[in-house]
Amino acid sequence: MQRSFLDRLFESGLLIETGVDGLYGRGGRFEDVIAAFERLIDRFGGADGAEAIRFPPGMNRAYFEKSGYMRSFPQLAGTVHSFCGNELDHVSLLKCMDADEDWTAEQKATDIVLTPAACYPLYPTVAKRGNLPAGGGLYDLQSYCFRHEPSNDPARQQLFRMREYVRMGTQADVTEFRQTWMDRGVEMMKEVGLPVEIDVANDPFFGRAGKMLANNQRDQNLKFELLIPITSTTSPTACMSFNYHQDAFGTKWGLNLEDGSVAHTACVGFGLERIALALFHHHGLDTEQWPVSVRRALWG
Amino acid sequence: MQRSFLDRLFESGLLIETGVDGLYGRGGRFEDVIAAFERLIDRFGGADGAEAIRFPPGMNRAYFEKSGYMRSFPQLAGTVHSFCGNELDHVSLLKCMDADEDWTAEQKATDIVLTPAACYPLYPTVAKRGNLPAGGGLYDLQSYCFRHEPSNDPARQQLFRMREYVRMGTQADVTEFRQTWMDRGVEMMKEVGLPVEIDVANDPFFGRAGKMLANNQRDQNLKFELLIPITSTTSPTACMSFNYHQDAFGTKWGLNLEDGSVAHTACVGFGLERIALALFHHHGLDTEQWPVSVRRALWG
Structure with a gap:
């Protein structure tokens, strides 16, 4: 089933084979859907006044090392090497x-x-500015991200785009932010005719020690995902994630509130390729034939 | 002088320091200029009916190896490594x-x-489709590209976006395409109030043997650049390049015309960050204060 959806995406020119599993070109109509969905995100989030920053698809290795990514997800990271x-x-x-x-x-x-996730370069960047302003901070990010997990599931790509909002503030600020986006996520997907469920989740921590970290993350309800069936009905695909970091990133990077106390942080991520694939899976490969309500939500 | 323009870009939030020379975040207003200039490109090129393809910032290593990039520019390439x-x-x-x-x-x-240049993944992709259709092919590309050349000249970034049109056809088709875009390039830059000159150029081939390749390329007028002063008036920055590959890529990748003869190819590239920087350098860091004619060309 996975293979046949990918084949149909290739045949229709929505995705373009490159000879490497999980690495695909995108046709113009695929990109139109991504752009339209990003405008929908803007419509829901625009009034919040987030600071827009666009980092390139690579980040400072020193920051990456300090982030602890190699401790938790060594198998997914990509380092850039030169002659x-x-x-x-x-x-x-x-x-x-x-x-x-x-x-x-x-x-x-x-x-x-x-860059493994769009928000990774943000924390050290904001920390360098000194204490957060009154009310904390809110940031709007998007970048291509890399994860080394070759797969022929089109919803598991090695290079894909993640749109994110990141909130820094008090515990109440950031948990409210996370809840707001869980509600908005459900509403947005309803507008574009996609069936969703929200469930507690965990990151793919490496090895046996990672199992404990994963259980811990679940027990504390630190991560939720918005799931939509794409290539499997029994195990739907995470198209958004809602993460509360407590004060872990605040402590690691030295992110402080106006009064000098350690900031709590949360981030909300959209897997843009996954959302586009969910739309194509549920409404068909020809956007002209999508339900009027869906087209209206995306193209006005 | 270079350093001070970069400092002013950091201070204004147009670019965001990451601790690595040539690797910067972009503020929202910087991105608005890039998006506006891309719409200007669309306005000039849109009626040509190019096939839009967007490759991610990485490409198949096997294709890259076959391209000969490591022969000509080994110092610039970035390979992706994992645990x-x-x-x-x-x-x-x-x-x-x-x-x-x-x-x-x-x-x-x-x-x-x-990806070292936006068009690198295109040639093997098109070759796999079989002979080109009657009239040849025309493609519209954009991606982040990587070049390992750390520098504190903001116009020399390690990760930057390149917009490209690629033409495949007869010698006459592709040289006419190249001339059309040289003319359009001059006209576009005039619309946005930037002083330009066009000059013959060469790629930065590696080593002593590379000098010969560079001279050869110049002698045959294979590469032209559209130059705009940004960080230096004595050596203006290449913001567009116009490249005629003769039948070299056609032969290497097996790109054939409808009649089976080897295709000639040419590409025209826009250095999007460099063009945005040229605009900020010439018109000031506050887009609200740009000349009315420039604002009209970019934002209608």
Whole structure:
């Protein structure tokens, strides 16, 4: 079933094969849906006055190291490596490539890693500004993110876009923010005719030690997901996530409120490709044939 | 002078420091300018009926290897590496990180490299479709691209967006396409009040052998650039490039015309960040204060 939806996406030109599982080009009509859904997000969130920041798809490796990502999700991260040799090294490199041998071992890590989630570069950026203003902070982010998990489920891509809102403030501020977006998420998906459920969830922590972290996260209701059936009806796909970090990021990055106390943080993420795929799965591959109410919600 | 323009960009929030030279976040107003300029491109190119494809910022490593990029520009490429070990390896990795030692040597190359120019993933994609249709092909691309050249010149970023049109057809088709866009480029920049010159150019080929390739490229007028002064008046910045590949890509990738003969190709690229920076440099950091004619060209 997964394979056949992906095949139909390729045939229709909505996604474009690149020879690597989970790495796809997007056709113009696919992009139109993403752009339209982002405008819908703006319509729901625009009046909140978030500060818009767009980070590129790579981030400072030093910040990434400090984030603890390699402790929790080492298998998903992507570090960026470059050739740093001289002309003689280049001759060896080309010989190696010509002989069809592995030439990548000589590549050296740069100062950049691929962004694993749109909000990762935000915390150190905001921390550098000093204490948060009165009322805390609210940020609007979007970037391509990388996760090394090759799959032929079109809803599990290695490079995909995540739109996020991040709230920094008191516990009450950020939990209210999270609840507001859970309600909005349900309402938005209703407007575009998608069946949803919201459930407690956990991140894919690595290894046996990770199981404990996952259980802990669930027990404390730190993560919820908005699920929509796409490639499976028995295990629907997380299209939004709602995460409360308590004061963990505030403590790690030195994010303080106006009065100097440690900020709590929460983030709400939209998996833009997943939402587009859910729309194509439920309403068909031809956007012209989508229900009028859905088209109106997306294109006015 | 370079440093001070970058500082002013940071202070105004148009660009956001990340701690790595050439890697910046973008403020909302910076993004508004990029979006507006892309609409201007659409206005000039929209009627041509190009096929829009949006590739993610990474591409298939096998295609990248075949492209010959590592032969010509090894110093600029970025390969994506991941942790592929088991739980014991993970323990070693974390020990290494905790001791502040280099943990990146154990990362293994994935099947993905960062896209060096927006059109690189296109050629193998189109080749797989079989012969080109009558009249050849025309494609509209945009993606984040990576070049490993850390710099504090804001016009030389490691991750930046390139918008491109690519034409495949006869020699006459593709050279006419290139000339059309040189003319359009001059006209577009005039509409937004930027001083330009067009000059013959060469790519930054690596090493001493690269000098010959560069001279060759210049002698044959294969590459032109549209230059605008940004951080230096004596050496203006390339904001567009116009490249004629002869039948080199056609031969390499097996791109054939309807009649089976090898296609010629040309591409025209817009450096979107550089154009935005040129606008901010020439018209000031506050878009509200830009000349009425420039605002009208960008925002209607």
